[in-house]
Amino acid sequence: xxxxxxxxxxxxxxxxxxxxxxxxxxxxxxxxxxxxxxxxxxxxxxxxxxxxxxxxxxxxxxxxxxxxxxxxxxxxxxxxxxxxxxxxxxxxxxxxxxxxxxxxxxxxxxxxxxxxxxxxxxxxxxxxxxxxxxxxxxxxxxxxxxxxxxxxxxxxxxxxxxxxxxxxxxxxxxxxxxxxxxxxxxxxxxxxxxxxxxxxxxxxxxxxxxxxxxxxxxxxxxxxxxxxxxxxxxxxxxxxxxxxxxxxxxxxxxxxxxxxxxxx
Numbered sequence: 001x002x003x004x005x006x007x008x009x010x011x012x013x014x015x016x017x018x019x020x021x022x023x024x025x026x027x028x029x030x031x032x033x034x035x036x037x038x039x040x041x042x043x044x045x046x047x048x049x050x051x052x053x054x055x056x057x058x059x060x061x062x063x064x065x066x067x068x069x070x071x072x073x074x075x076x077x078x079x080x081x082x083x084x085x086x087x088x089x090x091x092x093x094x095x096x097x098x099x100x101x102x103x104x105x106x107x108x109x110x111x112x113x114x115x116x117x118x119x120x121x122x123x124x125x126x127x128x129x130x131x132x133x134x135x136x137x138x139x140x141x142x143x144x145x146x147x148x149x150x151x152x153x154x155x156x157x158x159x160x161x162x163x164x165x166x167x168x169x170x171x172x173x174x175x176x177x178x179x180x181x182x183x184x185x186x187x188x189x190x191x192x193x194x195x196x197x198x199x200x201x202x203x204x205x206x207x208x209x210x211x212x213x214x215x216x217x218x219x220x221x222x223x224x225x226x227x228x229x230x231x232x233x234x235x236x237x238x239x240x241x242x243x244x245x246x247x248x249x250x251x252x253x254x255x256x257x258x259x260x261x262x263x264x
Contacts, residue, residue: 002086002247009037009087014045023155034068036075037088038197040139042146044154052123052197056133059124076204084191084198085245090141091191095230097183105185106232112192112243119196135196137168140176147172187232191245202242209264212239212246218258225250235259
């Protein structure tokens, strides 16, 4: 069911199929809708906008981001980081990449603090100073959905030559390749170490209406939850951890029915 919902989210967010023969980017009213997933505005098929891109737009124009803060607050208060586990297309890609047979690497939890550094420095401080949306310029999701189609000539030869002559494109492509490769070996590498959207929504996990709980009398701490967890955590240690994407895979493998999901 989760895979089906992830695929439906991918298609519904990128359903401007007219772009395939018009060779243009959707600019309709739906593009003003901010959804709680990374989905690049520059993608020719995209019908909605990325909240991190909108946040940077407000920052670079020195305007207070009432709209995007409202979206973060509303989504976060109701479901916390649930969208990361069920809706985000880049999360789906990482889940599939990790299924590739290879030697797996367990990443120390201390590294996950880096996504807060990315949020503060690359999403807020540097854009405020330079008036440029630097996270969007470097985002591997944006490169995949927007940069590569443009580089392939999807929007015309003029834009193709412009992007291929820019050193920034090759830096972005290098970041994308690195993230893809690391995601084969490390569970959701981008989500856990880079994604500023996950950093924001994760802060709401402890106070959101949607709650996870563990029955300590039933739980025998067997570790099966961590084996299946896409962000590699023991859910019994902290059921509402900011790391948790609330995919609920742990409930499927718990043979003692110790993990509960409900509303506060």
